[in-house]
Amino acid sequence: MEHIHILTDAAPVPHGAYDQAIRVGNMVITSSYMGLHPSHAGIITGGFEAEFRQAMHNIAAVLAAAGCTLRDVVRVNVSLTDLQKYTEMDRLYREYFHPPYPTRRTIGVKELLGGAQVEIDVWAIVQEDRGHSQ
Template sequence: MSHQVIQTDRAPLAIGTYSQAIKAGNMVYLSGQIPLVPETMKLAEGGMEVQIRQVLENLKAVAEAAGGNLSQIVKLNVYLTDLTHFSLINTAMTKYFHPPYPARAVIGVASLPKDSAVEMDAIIHLNH
């Protein structure tokens, strides 16, 4: 099976040796997104809610570049440097997702790239 590299300027450029996403058949594997603002490549300023929203907007942009959308995410991984923000993830998800919600893991980590407090990656099943 061949695969396709997904790239959009509506999401931050890769800051390492990876692609924003890879499409393989009807599956799209989205790389981790941190709250970088695509236009500046700097972390979004504001509280944790702003950072979570930026991450979700970045994932949304990559999903759309692949021909999909957030509602097609079947697996979402969330990485937090402080698990006390768990409830903020739940609140943000109600604004970006609708039932049935994707399968999800929220994982506490010691650190993330660029000293971000949150990162998310996802798997999309394109069902069209």
């Protein structure tokens, strides 16, 4: 099955050995995103909420480039450097995802690149009736 590499300048463009996302058939699997500005100006200021929102903006941009939206997400993985932020993360998460919610894994990690507080990746299914192909 063909692997389609997803790339958009609306989200941080990788400088390492990875893609923003890969589409295989109708499945899209993103890399993980932090609150990094697409220009690579570093982690945005404004605290946890601002970082979470920027990470979600980055993910939404990559999904759009792959032909889907946050409504198509079936799996979310969240890494937090402070598990005390779980309740705040869950509150923000509910602004982006609605029932039936995607499955989710939330873990605590010692640290994230650049001093980020949150990192998120998703799996999504491109809906066939959209007729979008890369």
